[in-house]
Amino acid sequence: MSADATSDRISEVSKKFGISPEDYMLPARHMINLLNPDGTLRPENEQGTEPGHEYPLPSPARLMEAYAALVTGRRVNDQNSALVRQGRMAVYPSSHGQEACQIAAALCLEENDWLFPTYRDTVAVLTKGVAPMEVMTSFRGEWHCGYDPKAYKCAPMSTPLTTQLLHAVGVAHAAKLRGENTVVVAMCGDGATSEGDFHEALNFAAVFNLPVIFFVQNNKYAISVPLSQQSAAPSLAHKAVGYGMAGERVDGNDLMALMAIMTRAVRMAREGNGPLLIEAHTYRMQAHTNADDDKRYREDSEVQAWIAKDPVTRMKAYLEDAGLLTDEAADRIAQDAEEVAKTLRDGMNQDANTDPRELFEHVYSTKSTQLVEQQALLADELDREEA
C-alpha cells in the first residue's frame, strides 16, 4: 500500500463530482432535507443539496414501499411498548420517532447486503426481513438472539455500543477479499460515537477502502446525557473527514431525504468508493427504556416540539397531496401493520418455555467434559423437580 492511497481514492471520487476532496468529504453546509414537517416538498434551493451532494428523489413506488414499512414500524413500536406495560416483556427500547431512520437503513440494502443493528433497531431488523417474533426473542427474556443472522444477513442486535461496527467492517472485508459486491450498513447512536470502537471501525473501513455505511441516528440523548456533553465536533458527520471518508447530515424524520441519501450511499459504496458516514438528526420521543425516567433530564416542552416533526404524519401528508396514498392504499397498509401487531400480541402472550438444559448446547461447537457434567447436574435437578 502506498503511503497516500487513501487520499488518492478521495481525490478520484471528488473528481467525479468536480469538487475538491475537502468539499467531498465535508458534509454539505446544511442538513439534507427534502420534505417540510407539514409534508410539502421544499424548493430545490432549500433542500441543502450542493455540487457533489445531490440526491435524486426516490420513485413514487419506492416511497410507497417505504411508507408502508414506516406505518408498520410505528405500529410495532407502540405495540411493544404496550406489551411492556402489560408485563409481557421485560424491556423494550422503543425507536418511536426514529422510524424513518429505521426503514431507510434496512430498505436501501439488497438481499445479500448486511445490516448491523443496535438494541434500539428492532424496526430496522424487521424491515430487513426477520420474522416479527424472531426479532423479539431476546426482549422477551430468551438467552439467544432468536434469528439466523446468516439467513437474513442481519447481525444480532448489539448491546455493547459500537462493538458491532467493527464486525460490519470485517464482514465487508471478507466479502471484498472474495470479490463479492456486498454493502454493509452499520448502525449506532450519537452517544456511541464517543466509544473507541467507533473510531477504530471508521479508521479500518477507510484504510481498507471497504463498502460500509456508518449510519448514526443522532436522537440527541445517550440515556440522559445530551449531545452537547458528548461531542464538541461541528457535527457528528464532520468526524468523517478525519478518517478520509465523506460525511453527510440528513433530517432523520424525513423519510424521503433518508431514502434518497441512503440509496446513493449504497450505490457509491458498491461502486468501490469506500465507506461513508451518515448522521441522521432525529429524536427519541420516549424514555431510553421503560426503566428510564426522562423527566429527570429533559423538559416536556422539548419533547412536544418534536411531535410536529413526526416522520409518519409528514410522509403521509406528502403522499396524500401527491395523490399516491389513496384511502384504499392507506387501509391496506394499516391492515398489514395490524397483522404484524397481532402476531406480536399473540406471540408475546405465550410463555417462552425454554429448556434450561439448552444453556450448555452452544457455548462451544462440541461440549467439553466439564459442560457435559454440569448439564447432567442441572438435568438431574430438573428431573427431581418434575418428579
Place this chain on the structure above:
Amino acid sequence: MTATTSSVNPNVSAATARAAAKAANENQPVTFGKALNTALADALVADDSVVIFGEDVGTLGGVFRITDGLTARFGSERCFDTPLAESGIVGMAVGMAINGMRPVIEMQFDAFAYPAFEQVASHVAKMRNRTQGKLSLPMVIRIPYAGGVGGVEHHCDSSEAYYAHTPGLKVFTPSCVEDAYLMLREAIDSDDPVVFFEPKKLYWSKEQVDLEDLARSYEAQKSARTEGRARIARSGSDATLITYGPSVSTALDAAKMAAEEGISLEVIDIRSIVPFDDETVSASVRKTGRAIVVAEAQGFASVASEIVARVQERCFHSLAAPVLRVTGFDIPYPAPTLEKFHLPSAERILDAVDQLQWEA
C-alpha cells in the same frame, strides 16, 4: 493493502520452499518460532479462508518474526498489516469469521491485548451461544506472553486467567516445538475461537523436530491430538508437577534435580487450559498422591488455583499432602533486573516438594 493478489501459486512455492528447507536443514534443530511460522504457512496453503493480520505482521514479519515471509509468499490479501488498534483487529476478525474466513490475528504483546478485551469477552466468546450456533467464530488470537526475556512493563504478563475464565473461548499454550506446530494447526482448524498463548521465552528454543513429518501426520490425523489433552512431559512416581507454557521447562529442570536426590517427579504439561483435561491430571495425582501446580502467573484467582481446586475435588482420598502452588507473586510483573525473584524457579519448586509431608 494493494488490490493485486500475489501471482505466486502457494502450492508450488510451498513445495519449492520445503525442498529448499529440507536441503538446508537436514538434521538441523528447529526453533519454536519456526514451528509456529511453518504452521501458519501450512494453514494458509491448506485452507483459502485462512487470513493473517495484526500489527507489523506483514512486511516486517511480526516483532518476533513469527509471520516472517508470509506476505511475500502468499500476498498481502492473506497476510497483512492493520492500523494500530487491538480492538479493531479483534472486532474486524469477528466480522470476517462471521463471513466465512478463518482469521489468525496477532496481539503484539500480552498486555497490549487488553484494549480488545470487550470484543473478546462480549463477542468472540459469546457469538456462538447468542446465535444458538448459527454463527461460529473460527478465529485464533495469538498472544506472545509471559516473561523470562527481560521485557519491560506491559511486555511480560501472564494473562491466561482472564480468558480461561470466560466461557466460549478455548485457551491453548504450547511448551515444546512439536506442540507449537500441532496446537497452532488445531487452533486454526477449530470451529471455536482459540486464544493461543505463545511463551515468548521459548521462541528461540530449539529441538530436533522434522516439521515435514509433523505436517504430514497432522494432515492425516482424524481428531484433535492436543485440544483437551494434557501431555505427560516426564514420567515419575513420587509427586506430580502440573504446569503449562513457559513453566514446563522449569518444572522439567526441577524434576531432573529431584531425580539426583532420588525423588521421582512426574511433569504434566496442561497445554490445553480450556478445555481442561481432568482425566490425565487426576490419573497422575492418584498415582503419585502428591501434587504441585507451577505457573508464572500471579497465584491469586489464577489458572493454578483452578487446577488445585479440581485436583482436590477429584483426588482427595489419594492425596498424602495438600496440593501446593508455586506461582508468580501477587505483584505487578517486575522490571527485567528483578524478574528472576518473581518467576517460579527450579529451586523454589524443589522447596515446595520438600513440604509435601513426606513420611520420615
